[in-house]
Amino acid sequence: MSADATESWKLTLPCTRDEAEAIDVSEGLEGIAGSPVIITSEEIEDDPDSWRLDAFFSGKPGKAAVAAVRALAPSSAGVKATPERVPDEDWITLSQAGIEPVHAARFYVHTSGNKGDVPPGAKAFQIEASRAFGTGHHQTTTGCLIALDALKVNGKRFRNIVDIGTGTGLLAFAALHLWPRAHATASDIDAAAVDVTRENAAVNGVPLGAGPGTLALAAAPGLEHPLLIGRAPYDLIVANILAGPLIGLAPTIAMALAEGGTLVVAGLLDWQADAVTAAYRRQGLVPSGRTQIGDWPTLTFRKRARYGAARTTRLGPGGANDAPGFGSW
Template identity: 50%
Template sequence: MSAESPIESWKLTLPCTRAEAEAIDAADDLAIDAVIMTTETVEDEVETWRLDAYSEREPDAAMIAALQALVPSAAGTTPQIEALVAQDWITLSQAGLEPLSEGRFVVHTSAHPIAPPDGGRAFLIDAGQAFGTGHHATTSGCLALLDRLADQNFANVIDIGTGTGLLAFAAAHLWPDARVMATDIDPAAIRVTAENAGLNKIAGIDLVVADGTLDDRVTASAPYDLLIANILAGPLVSMAPEIAAIATPEATIILAGLLDSQREAVVAAFAACGCTFEAMDRRGDWTILHLTAGATRYVPEGPFDPKGRDGWALDL
């Protein structure tokens, strides 16, 4: 490379399947020093997807191994590694993220600005450290369900595992008089949510770093009449009692981050806490659940065990 063309970032590419891509997009923290994007290369063909990882440093053996572990279907495939010269690698990583529309909402990145539909709302959510650009089926499905609930009235909303803050922002738009709290176990996600709130001119959301509902600020503001938890099936099962415990009687509960094969286990865990299954939205292999809390407020039988968070990796 010449002095006029310094290497500023690197791109690693591997083939993957749709199931692998969705699992990557849904993961809370991959612990890989790269921005990872997955793209459908042939429409509606589940085996023809692509993983692109953008990094400020050249991929070493450890990074390559970690990325290859995410896509077992590519075993034996040599990754394509490309040096990117004098380019904005964050913008490159977002280049494939076309605007997404769900009901009255449009979600876009800086690379693809778009005006909202009449009476709608556009959110600028760039890809980065936190999950929830809206493009994954779990997030877009929650967004669609919130849009369908617009005619209902909610006064106290909590978004557990907020990621980028997108679902909390949608709730704040739909119910401007409601109190909205957004929590995440990852401090980086709360920082990203705060930044996104500023970019989207959204004020008044309470941001809390919390392990599930295990924080005094979360319980002090309970009960909530709309609860959103877009995380993973394992934590949803282990957290069912504590989520039910902070819900008002007959509260609306939206759950996502689970595969359809995990749906029965999640529904059963919440049914044991008095919650009733209302409806679901299946998107590919993923399912978004709409539940209603019991007619009386749920009282847990004993203290919560935070060790249940080990369920992040639970294969239900």
């Protein structure tokens, strides 16, 4: 007799910190029955070899699903992988029980099952562990939240913002909170991530739309979408993706950035920072800040005014060209 598809199952494996940080659930698990929610956690503090991977399934996982999860943690090759039935409880809540809220600058990110006490003056966002990256728990997302807050503290004002590779939508939500009169856009190459962003926007009261103070969504690789092209140039671009795509997209991102505009990038490791910086320097951007969390830097750039012969002159949403502190575009 086959297991009830509504049963909850869990597979636990040891892993390393490097394996945990490299996990991309969108790769290798698509199409597998009971596609799992993956949670990684530190077993022994400051020991990069003592981490744990928990995969929660709705329904007993088959051999293919177990093999796919095991492939996420090659260091567990010698460990027996035995799924266990979870008692009839809310398995999503269980999977998130070990996720602690994140307090980054003025932002507080939590799940529905572990809100805790929101610090006074903090802006809280409820972001569930899901099939999209960007819950605020990875150093790259946290670094971007801190970098965005620093821009606000330093008096920067933005009117046209885009978050490329938005994942859960968290960084777009944070930017719109900091600059509530801005036009904001969030995009991701994965249509599922755009759906997750739409769901999270509803949960967090972020209005969707095309006008100031609202968030527009698009599924697209990089900036290859009529909406993204039509709303350029942007005075703030956030791209929390990976070093390779960041370097490959440098000419396109630089072209979409308004003169004097700001770029925040993350998703790269320390040893990749020089190559990413060089790619954007070649496009007329100069480093203006760096936030470091562990091995993961978040880099901030400013685009030089009147750089190159092909100067961007088209206006962004609203038509005005008086973004304070950034000149005209």
